[in-house]
Amino acid sequence: MPLHGLIELPWWGYVVVALAFTHITIAAVTIYLHRHSAHRALDLHPVPAHFFRFWLWLTTSMGTQQWTAVHRKHHARCETADDPHSPQVLGIKKVLWEGAELYSAAKNNTEMLETFGRGCPDDWLERKLYLPHQNLGIILMLVTNVILFGPIGLTIWAVQMIWIPFFAAGVVNGIGHYWGYRNFQCDDASTNIVPWGILIGGEELHNNHHAHPSSARLSNKWYEFDIGWLYIRILETFRLARVKKTAPQLVTGTVKTECDRQMLDAVITHRWVVLEQFMRDIRATCAAELKTLGHSSRHGIKMATVRRWLYLDKAVLPDAEQARVGKVLQESAVLATLLHMRQDLGALWSRSNATTEQLVQQLNDWCRRAEASGIDSLVTFSRRLRTFHA
Numbered sequence: 001m002p003l004h005g006l007i008e009l010p011w012w013g014y015v016v017v018a019l020a021f022t023h024i025t026i027a028a029v030t031i032y033l034h035r036h037s038a039h040r041a042l043d044l045h046p047v048p049a050h051f052f053r054f055w056l057w058l059t060t061s062m063g064t065q066q067w068t069a070v071h072r073k074h075h076a077r078c079e080t081a082d083d084p085h086s087p088q089v090l091g092i093k094k095v096l097w098e099g100a101e102l103y104s105a106a107k108n109n110t111e112m113l114e115t116f117g118r119g120c121p122d123d124w125l126e127r128k129l130y131l132p133h134q135n136l137g138i139i140l141m142l143v144t145n146v147i148l149f150g151p152i153g154l155t156i157w158a159v160q161m162i163w164i165p166f167f168a169a170g171v172v173n174g175i176g177h178y179w180g181y182r183n184f185q186c187d188d189a190s191t192n193i194v195p196w197g198i199l200i201g202g203e204e205l206h207n208n209h210h211a212h213p214s215s216a217r218l219s220n221k222w223y224e225f226d227i228g229w230l231y232i233r234i235l236e237t238f239r240l241a242r243v244k245k246t247a248p249q250l251v252t253g254t255v256k257t258e259c260d261r262q263m264l265d266a267v268i269t270h271r272w273v274v275l276e277q278f279m280r281d282i283r284a285t286c287a288a289e290l291k292t293l294g295h296s297s298r299h300g301i302k303m304a305t306v307r308r309w310l311y312l313d314k315a316v317l318p319d320a321e322q323a324r325v326g327k328v329l330q331e332s333a334v335l336a337t338l339l340h341m342r343q344d345l346g347a348l349w350s351r352s353n354a355t356t357e358q359l360v361q362q363l364n365d366w367c368r369r370a371e372a373s374g375i376d377s378l379v380t381f382s383r384r385l386r387t388f389h390a
Helices: 009-036 047-061 063-074 092-107 108-116 124-130 133-151 154-178 206-211 225-237 262-267 271-298 303-311 321-327 333-347 358-370 376-385
Strands: 042-044 241-243
Touching: 009 042, 009 047, 009 154, 009 225, 042 047, 047 092, 047 124, 047 133, 047 262, 047 358, 063 092, 063 108, 092 154, 092 303, 108 358, 124 133, 133 154, 154 206, 225 241, 241 321, 262 358, 271 376, 321 333, 333 358, 333 376
Parallel strands: none
Antiparallel strands: 042 241
């Protein structure tokens, strides 16, 4: 039996081929399945769209509607018992090492497909080839690899089969909701794993994505790099893609004496930025207050606990923790004021039944109370808020 196929390469050439094949698959997942199909952040020309569908059939056996529905449900039910793959619920070990199994268990839920899988391809190829013969594609990929590269093609194929289940289903869904840094304090545990999105096509910037799910670009800070966005821009240059939406950028100006519609729109649109800035401004005040309480507090609270209370809406906290909050805040008027102001701030972007005029008035009232609180950090934040523009 020959040791090579139709194409003979040096040892490093086979490594390059394996990495190139897996990278194409990552690009297909992030550009086609994630940003195009699941979130409609961009439109793809039929040529790259059909190529990505075909390549994913060869390398993952994942159907467009199935993947899209599972991911949309993840966003709609994030960090709850209905989330298909939350490490906060299921544990990091299970999601990291059994992410593919969790996806497989969720994808066959007919009710979920009908609810979250709308708008996906339903043409002849999908009905007659891709869905009914999902495993045929990966078998063809195996045969092709062996013909092209000989026995080493089996190893290349094995790397292809492992890459998405581990990095996409395990690392992004697991570590991306468990460990990393956060630019935005969303109502979930999403994190950015690293600031350079190369290995997983930009999906490493997962917290950015959860803050702005419909953005075609996942990078947000100047030091973050999203290679998937680079590919999208290249496709745009050749008119093979059209970006529909990217994350809005916060605009600041002079301090306003009265809140207006523009300021309200900016606060609601950039609510995760507002919340993060609020936390930064009051962090030193919280730390000083905890130090003052010291051992006089019978409840032993730490800065991390206070930050958790401030990040989350009160309704999200378990009843036992809400009771603990109440007892602790009886000991500190400063912490009580900060927590109540945080909850009132969050209410501005959750009151869907209030009119614009009512919300503007509530924002005005919030700023006045903050500036009359006597807490310097709260005054600083309120004045910073008055510079926001839509």
